Amino acid sequence: MFRIFLLSPANSAGLRAQMLLNERAQFPLALRLRNQGAVPLSEAFTFLSGLYFRGKIAYARAFAKPPENLSGAFVITPNRGLVAAETLVSLEDLRAFARVPIDHTDARYRRPLLRETKKLCARAGEDCEAVLLGSIATAKYVEPLLGCFGERLKFPAEFVGRGDMSRGGLMLRCAADRQELEYVSVAGAIRRGARPPKLARRSDTDERSRVSLRELRVSGEPV
Numbered sequence: 001m002f003r004i005f006l007l008s009p010a011n012s013a014g015l016r017a018q019m020l021l022n023e024r025a026q027f028p029l030a031l032r033l034r035n036q037g038a039v040p041l042s043e044a045f046t047f048l049s050g051l052y053f054r055g056k057i058a059y060a061r062a063f064a065k066p067p068e069n070l071s072g073a074f075v076i077t078p079n080r081g082l083v084a085a086e087t088l089v090s091l092e093d094l095r096a097f098a099r100v101p102i103d104h105t106d107a108r109y110r111r112p113l114l115r116e117t118k119k120l121c122a123r124a125g126e127d128c129e130a131v132l133l134g135s136i137a138t139a140k141y142v143e144p145l146l147g148c149f150g151e152r153l154k155f156p157a158e159f160v161g162r163g164d165m166s167r168g169g170l171m172l173r174c175a176a177d178r179q180e181l182e183y184v185s186v187a188g189a190i191r192r193g194a195r196p197p198k199l200a201r202r203s204d205t206d207e208r209s210r211v212s213l214r215e216l217r218v219s220g221e222p223v
Contacts, residue, residue: 005060008134010049012097038088055168056133062175081116104140121148156181
């Protein structure tokens with residue numbers, strides 16, 4: 001069975017987006033975006049979201065098993081549907097993202113997502129499952145995707161009850177350990193549950209992570 005991952009988007013209209021789009025910003029990603037004209041979508045959204053998206057993209061790259069000539073990770077965007085994570089995006093692309101809310105009742109979001117999901121489903125074929133790395137408790141991602149992938153739309157069972165930061169940390173840990181999570185079909189699944197215990201701390205790694213995060217926040221680099 002082939003496997004691709006569908007990643008929920010970062011907030012394109014938040015404070016970190018304003019930092020990235022600021023024409024006076026001097027941190028490396030902002031300079032590359034202005035000087036080169038575009039950066040990979042995965043890098044831009046990692047900056048906008050921090051730990052959660054970093055965990056998603058690391059996990060997807062570690063465990064994707066896509067069919068030939070197909071990306072292993074696709075990102076849900078506000079106005080372009082599913083886009084391969086390595087796709088280059090410009091300042092104008094990011095500004096356009098910020099103008100459309102992630103709302104399944106908004107046609108500007110829903111129509112492109114349905115269109116691109118149908119295309120991806122056809123390209124992936126019946127022997128490929130799609131794992132959603134994002135919230136399964138609301139309709140904004142699940143409803144448009146489920147209609148195309150059906151039983152082949154899955155999510156990590158460990159996500160139930162966890163918040164964004166907990167999911168991000170879990171996925172980073174799994175990617176580093178090469179320990180894949182268990183997947184269950186979204187259709188008919190219990191999508192809400194009690195909050196699970198916190199992840200056990202890893203003293204040496206955690207301390208380095210805390211120091212790195214503090215440094216990145218000060219410098220304006222992605223966290």
